[in-house]
Amino acid sequence: MSGGVDSSVTAALLKEQGYDVIGMTMQIWDxxxxxxxxxxxxxxxxxxxxxxxxxxxxxxxxxxxxxVNFEEDFQRHVIDNFCDEYFAGRTPxxxxxxxxxxxxxxxxxxxxxxxxxxxxxxxxxxxLDIDGRTALCKGLDEAKDQSYFLFTLTPEQMAxxxxxxxxxxxxxxxxxxxxxGLKVADKxxxxxxxFVPDGNYVRFIEEERGSGHKDGEIVHHGGQVLGRHxxxxxxxxxxxxxxxxxxxEPLYVVGIDAEQNRVIVGEKSLLSRSSFNLxxxxxxxxxxxxxxxxxxxxxxxxxxxxxxxxxxxxxGAQIQFEAAQKGVTPxxxxxxxxxxxxxxxxxxx
Amino acid sequence: MKKVYLDYNATSPLRxxxxxxxxxxxxxxxxxPSSIHWAGRAVSGAVETAREQVAVLLGVKPAExxxxxxGSEGNNFLLKGLARAQREKGRHIITTxxxxxxxxxxxxxxxxxxxxxxxxxxxxxxxxxxxQLAASIRPDTVLISVMAGNNETGNLYxxxxxxxxxxxxxxxxxxxxxxxxxxIALDFKQxxxxxxxxxxxxxGAPKGVGAVYVKSGCxxxxxxxxxxxxxNRRSGTLNVAGIVGLGAAxxxxxxxxxxxxxxxxxxxxxxxxxxxxxxxxxxxxxCVDPAGRLPNTTNLSFCGVEAESxxxxxxxxxxxxxxxxxxxxGNLETSHVIAAMGVDPLQAQSSVxxxxxxxxxxxxxxxxxxEVPQIVSRLRRLSPL
Numbered sequence: 001m002s003g004g005v006d007s008s009v010t011a012a013l014l015k016e017q018g019y020d021v022i023g024m025t026m027q028i029w030d031x032x033x034x035x036x037x038x039x040x041x042x043x044x045x046x047x048x049x050x051x052x053x054x055x056x057x058x059x060x061x062x063x064x065x066x067x068v069n070f071e072e073d074f075q076r077h078v079i080d081n082f083c084d085e086y087f088a089g090r091t092p093x094x095x096x097x098x099x100x101x102x103x104x105x106x107x108x109x110x111x112x113x114x115x116x117x118x119x120x121x122x123x124x125x126x127x128l129d130i131d132g133r134t135a136l137c138k139g140l141d142e143a144k145d146q147s148y149f150l151f152t153l154t155p156e157q158m159a160x161x162x163x164x165x166x167x168x169x170x171x172x173x174x175x176x177x178x179x180x181g182l183k184v185a186d187k188x189x190x191x192x193x194x195f196v197p198d199g200n201y202v203r204f205i206e207e208e209r210g211s212g213h214k215d216g217e218i219v220h221h222g223g224q225v226l227g228r229h230x231x232x233x234x235x236x237x238x239x240x241x242x243x244x245x246x247x248x249e250p251l252y253v254v255g256i257d258a259e260q261n262r263v264i265v266g267e268k269s270l271l272s273r274s275s276f277n278l279x280x281x282x283x284x285x286x287x288x289x290x291x292x293x294x295x296x297x298x299x300x301x302x303x304x305x306x307x308x309x310x311x312x313x314x315x316g317a318q319i320q321f322e323a324a325q326k327g328v329t330p331x332x333x334x335x336x337x338x339x340x341x342x343x344x345x346x347x348x349x
Numbered sequence: 350m351k352k353v354y355l356d357y358n359a360t361s362p363l364r365x366x367x368x369x370x371x372x373x374x375x376x377x378x379x380x381x382p383s384s385i386h387w388a389g390r391a392v393s394g395a396v397e398t399a400r401e402q403v404a405v406l407l408g409v410k411p412a413e414x415x416x417x418x419x420g421s422e423g424n425n426f427l428l429k430g431l432a433r434a435q436r437e438k439g440r441h442i443i444t445t446x447x448x449x450x451x452x453x454x455x456x457x458x459x460x461x462x463x464x465x466x467x468x469x470x471x472x473x474x475x476x477x478x479x480x481q482l483a484a485s486i487r488p489d490t491v492l493i494s495v496m497a498g499n500n501e502t503g504n505l506y507x508x509x510x511x512x513x514x515x516x517x518x519x520x521x522x523x524x525x526x527x528x529x530x531x532x533i534a535l536d537f538k539q540x541x542x543x544x545x546x547x548x549x550x551x552x553g554a555p556k557g558v559g560a561v562y563v564k565s566g567c568x569x570x571x572x573x574x575x576x577x578x579x580x581n582r583r584s585g586t587l588n589v590a591g592i593v594g595l596g597a598a599x600x601x602x603x604x605x606x607x608x609x610x611x612x613x614x615x616x617x618x619x620x621x622x623x624x625x626x627x628x629x630x631x632x633x634x635x636c637v638d639p640a641g642r643l644p645n646t647t648n649l650s651f652c653g654v655e656a657e658s659x660x661x662x663x664x665x666x667x668x669x670x671x672x673x674x675x676x677x678x679g680n681l682e683t684s685h686v687i688a689a690m691g692v693d694p695l696q697a698q699s700s701v702x703x704x705x706x707x708x709x710x711x712x713x714x715x716x717x718x719x720e721v722p723q724i725v726s727r728l729r730r731l732s733p734l
Binding site: 022064066068069109110112113114115 | 661665
């Protein structure tokens with residue numbers, strides 16, 4: 001229970017359906033250490049106020065409620081990875097990691113320690129039986145579908161998971177919240193990364209790792225040095241703003257070379273890629289022995305597009321788009337769909 | 350589901366008769382005891398009766414009892430009040446590393462304001478070395494503060510011996526007796542204390558009321574200023590109903606403490622021995638000899654098991670217990686008391702405190718002896734630390 005409307009409705013619905021529900025909040029971040037002058041006014045998640053909201057919802061439902069402290073694990077598995085990736089010239093995806101390690105490994109284990117049968121969350125995704133196997137599928141509400149963030153779920157984890165909201169739209173969920181009289185019914189949604197509530201990830205990274213980082217060259221794709229950068233972590237592929245360069249055409253970040261400490265820029269057309277490679281692929285179907293046609297999503301806010309996936313011997317895969325796509329960003333997850341079903345995914349090299 | 354409460358060191362239910370004693374002062378006798386008129390007079394006698402009841406339990410004079418709202422307020426008042434009143438005499442304070450945060454934090458505050466604080470260490474069983482204490486006394490020492498019984502381990506501290514040292518040097522001795530009061534017999538005069546703190550809700554009085562003992566002649570700066578209540582020592586309209594409840598609880602304790610402590614001690618020993626016999630790899634945190642602890646407390650480490658998980662499982666079976674002190678939850682930091690005993694971090698994370706009370710029964714202990722071994726063995730299998 002995050003204190004938000006989705007997990008609150010999840011708890012209420014399950015209780016109504018006759019489950020013995022135990023509410024649990026993960027304390028993953030110490031908000032008292034957040035130093036912005038804006039204080040806790042963001043649409044963020046998991047602040048002290050949110051724990052309070054979760055507790056009040058649990059009290060109203062008459063269910064046991066516990067706060068488990070995962071700050072250390074969150075620091076190690078999510079925050080450290082977040083910073084490391086930026087310094088390696090990649091754009092991290094902390095939400096996938098949080099689901100993979102914090103929620104569906106550590107929190108699930110806590111649930112099993114309490115002899116629970118399931119861990120239920122408010123994710124907009126569905127676990128459906130397809131040909132005798134449990135399959136992770138998109139949520140009914142396409143605009144809210146969160147299956148992208150859940151692609152790492154293993155069959156063992158899926159067997160112990162419930163997504164009660166997967167078959168509902170966001171509006172239906174809010175209506176349920178009103179029906180249950182939950183005071184979080186009108187709470188704004190959390191956008192952004194939960195530990196960077198003001199969206200200023202550069203400030204966050206500098207607070208974590210210091211700010212005296214090596215500056216380096218900004219180089220045009222053709223080879224010409226155009227300027228200097230103050231740290232490659234300030235850049236992400238596809239970025240246009242903040243380059244501080246003048247050129248005959250608009251320039252975009254097309255690559256980041258961590259080894260040479262360089263940011264490579266180029267014209268918009270260079271952002272289009274028709275193929276790319278993935279590391280560390282996971283499959284929810286038996287490993288294909290032949291290339292397979294899928295719909296591939298390369299970031300959360302991306303309409304899955306036709307692609308061919310060819311598994312490679314190193315555990316990765318090669319992806320070939322039917323039509324070239326912009327914004328293939330190293331460090332992001334690519335997730336494969338067969339119709340509405342997540343059949344696998346991996347990390348963009 | 351049967352509910353078993355084993356967290357008396359966190360708080361306790363009202364003793365029988367306490368609520369009834371209080372009710373008139375929440376209903377028709379609502380006056381302010383400081384008022385000169387009939388409404389005030391109707392209650393001021395009850396306050397003074399309560400003061401006498403507290404004094405009897407503590408072995409002090411009624412005029413030496415000052416009512417407060419709680420133990421934390423009492424500790425803040427006594428430490429800061431004594432130190433500031435004696436600032437010309439000296440600026441050195443001696444305390445221990447196992448004190449409650451409401452003693453330790455005021456000491457930190459005083460350090461910021463220019464005092465020096467010596468924090469005496471404890472050994473692996475949480476015991477003080479009196480020679481070390483004696484050696485740390487300086488010409489400018491004005492206060493020694495050592496608790497009577499520790500909230501986490503139950504360890505008892507040798508106040509009479511410390512009082513002798515203090516008296517020789519003309520140093521004020523304070524004791525945080527919040528956990529000890531109502532559990533063991535106390536006689537502050539005989540022990541030789543100058544200052545002491547108690548808190549009502551630990552021994553059957555309501556939350557929101559406490560008291561301190563201030564020996565006649567011991568001058569303190571008030572913490573809360575403004576009114577002239579409690580002879581200028583603690584301003585604020587008296588919590589009459591709470592005070593009446595406190596007095597009633599003290600009277601019950603004075604009468605029943607000896608018999609109850611013996612019974613509680615028996616149950617605690619059975620629980621402790623039973624758990625250690627049935628479950629392997631369990632360590633006592635604190636004085637290994639139960640006679641060196643409050644009769645109701647046992648703090649055990651179930652090695653290889655996360656305390657948090659054990660407590661949640663117990664809660665779902667209806668058993669209330671805790672780890673660390675109640676004032677700090679959602680916190681992964683090791684208890685400073687456990688850390689002070691040099692307990693290794695993994696063992697510290699497995700430590701759980703069971704604290705019994707007058708309503709604890711043999712059946713409660715039976716339930717624990719049945720459930721805890723099963724939970725521990727399941728957790729050791731599922732998620733070994």
